[in-house]
Amino acid sequence: MNVMVGGTFDPLHVGHKVLLSRSFEIAGRDGLVTIGLTSDDFASKKSHPVRPYKVRREELIEWIKSMGFPAGYVVECLSDRFGSALNQDFEALVVSEETFPVAEEINRLRRENEKKKVDIYQIRCILADDGRIVSSTRIHRGEIDPNGHLIR
Structure with a gap:
């Protein structure tokens, strides 16, 4: 199966690893995972600094x-929320709870452009030791480490 997933992945943390692992699992042995990695310009809109692409x-x-x-994989530069997901032929999109609305929008736009709908697989966000979501922002602030452990 051909699967798409996207993100900034900075720093690469436990939540990202679950998202990516699930993408490869869905793709299967003979599948392909296309990973959209945000460009430096697109990533610069984040609330915290992001390392270079x-x-x-x-x-x-x-x-x-x-x-x-x-499964095989390819990393493509993502300069907007959609990347090649609007035009490329693929079967599944893997997203987190936070990015599920973008996946729905992708399917809506694909339908408008007479492209076939893709299956959406949503993973749950991973919680840190304090029960709050693991995020790059929290890691950048020094609240948690990339594994979701509290920094004292």
Whole structure:
């Protein structure tokens, strides 16, 4: 199965790893995962600093290789919320609870453009030790580490 997923992935944390792992699981042995990685310009709109695209891409690829997923993958530069998801032929989109509305919008726009609807797989956000969502913003603020453990 051909699957799409997207994000900034900075820093690459436990929530991202669950999202990506689920994407590879859905793709299956002979599938393909297209990972949209936000461009430097698009990522600059975040509320915290983001490392350069090249650094984030290298870290992402290193982690994927370390996991030994059987599906193939490609990393594409994402300059907006949709990337190639509006035009590319694929079967599934994997999102978090926070990005589910974007997935619905992608399907709406695909329908308007006479493209087939894609299946949406939503994962639950991962909670840190304090019961709040693990996020890059919280990590950047020094509240938690990338595994969701509180920093004292």
